[in-house]
Amino acid sequence: MSQKEKVVQGALCQCLFGTTPDKLKVLTQQKYFVNDLNGSTKLVATHKDIGATFEKNTFGSCKKQNNAPCSAIVTEWSDFYEKEKYSPPDGYILLEDSKATCPIGGKDCISIIKTGQIGEPSNSSIKNADNELQSHTNPVMDIKNYDKPRENRSEL
Structure with a gap:
């Protein structure tokens, strides 16, 4: 995990077959924050964040569906960090190189463009x-x- 950023609420994700990115929403927990001075906006994302877990739940037009509107659904995450687990939801943290699977696009078709972390000097x-x-x-x-x-x- 050295030098890899953790993924947080608001991370920008993109599907290989979509036309626009969407932001990740953390729906599985409300307790653990990263890169958030006040502990109010940057919830840590875990491999348990599956289903309709994006702000708009779409990556635009889907090339796999002849450019019909995408309906983004995550069925699983891969390449998460198994040495750090948050309970609840008993989830391992997502890292900048984690990938998500969609039933339409297939395994690892969704990647993380930006982790959602930003520098906030104190x-x-x-x-x-x-x-x-x-x-x-x-x-x-x-x-x-x-x-x-x-x-x-x-x-x-």
Whole structure:
């Protein structure tokens, strides 16, 4: 699992036979969060998230059905991380390279484009940031004066 991101609510998924992506909804649990400072939006997705588990439940037109509208249904997930399990729902976490099976598209036809995680720096992260490095990677922002009122900031 090293260096692989966990999948969370809002992950962007795509079917090999669809025309548009859809966002994953976690319906199996309301307790475990990742990459969510307030623990309110980024529920961890597990291999138990099956069925109609997308926001729109469609990937647009389905090439397997002569471009008829897709009705996205997940019957199983593969390549989940079996060393970390959440109870309930007794589910193993999904990773960025996990794939889902649809009864129309077949095994592993649905992949994860984006895991749903985003960087949310906390105040302690900003205070501990290397000023020299930050000035090179983000020259627009004055990291050492980030939390000071505008009138107290030093001139660039």
